Amino acid sequence: xxxxxxxxxxxxxxxxxxxxxxxxxxxxxxxxxxxxxxxxxxxxxxxxxxxxxxxxxxxxxxxxxxxxxxxxxxxxxxxxxxxxxxxxxxxxxxxxxxxxxxxxxxxxxxxxxxx
Amino acid sequence: xxxxxxxxxxxxxxxxxxxxxxxxxxxxxxxxxxxxxxxxxxxxxxxxxxxxxxxxxxxxxxxxxxxxxxxxxxxxxxxxxxxxxxxxxxxxxxxxxxxxxxxxxxxxxxxxxxxxx
Numbered sequence: 001x002x003x004x005x006x007x008x009x010x011x012x013x014x015x016x017x018x019x020x021x022x023x024x025x026x027x028x029x030x031x032x033x034x035x036x037x038x039x040x041x042x043x044x045x046x047x048x049x050x051x052x053x054x055x056x057x058x059x060x061x062x063x064x065x066x067x068x069x070x071x072x073x074x075x076x077x078x079x080x081x082x083x084x085x086x087x088x089x090x091x092x093x094x095x096x097x098x099x100x101x102x103x104x105x106x107x108x109x110x111x112x113x114x115x
Numbered sequence: 116x117x118x119x120x121x122x123x124x125x126x127x128x129x130x131x132x133x134x135x136x137x138x139x140x141x142x143x144x145x146x147x148x149x150x151x152x153x154x155x156x157x158x159x160x161x162x163x164x165x166x167x168x169x170x171x172x173x174x175x176x177x178x179x180x181x182x183x184x185x186x187x188x189x190x191x192x193x194x195x196x197x198x199x200x201x202x203x204x205x206x207x208x209x210x211x212x213x214x215x216x217x218x219x220x221x222x223x224x225x226x227x228x229x230x231x232x
């Protein structure tokens with residue numbers, strides 16, 4: 001079956017530091033890949049996504065590139081802010097057979113950014 | 116648009132009690148799902164629906180029932196609550212929406228934090 005593995009947290013950084021959160025996946029076919037973010041006390045919201053190999057998703061200074069050869073979708077940001085403190089989830093959609101809505105999530109990575 | 120709404124926000128139950136978690140969306144989405152979020156486990160799919168009258172089981176369906184009589188509403192029922200069901204529950208929806216949206220972009224409600232004693 002499909003699975004997503006992301007780096008264990010928590011991750012603590014100082015403001016303006018570089019962020020990488022690793023994510024690898026196992027899936028058949030050509031899944032779509034996502035990063036969702038959960039701010040304290042809120043539900044998840046889509047941060048970025050990529051639907052095919054070599055696509056780069058980007059939003060709010062975050063980027064992730066769909067690497068089929070390494071089955072990875074690592075999240076990066078060049079300079080984090082305190083407001084980026086949240087839990088980040090990597091996820092995949094099977095993108096086949098009409099079941100795009102069935103997402104598989106990683107366990108989440110808690111990011112804390114200190115001023 | 117209110118998006119996806121969930122009630123209640125917090126609930127405490129005793130073992131054996133039953134209750135219904137409510138979820139509604141006003142985006143005319145076909146697909147709705149229920150997830151539970153547990154520490155160190157990420158989100159796990161409980162049940163999902165591809166349209167009114169159609170539901171199916173996800174990864175962790177035991178102890179939960181769902182129905183979908185309208186496009187807007189997708190309630191989750193706990194028939195006999197157990198401490199293992201202590202969790203945060205999220206409802207999500209997705210659909211074509213007629214505005215370039217795709218079914219794989221899910222919109223989440225704010226969650227219901229449930230404690231079973």
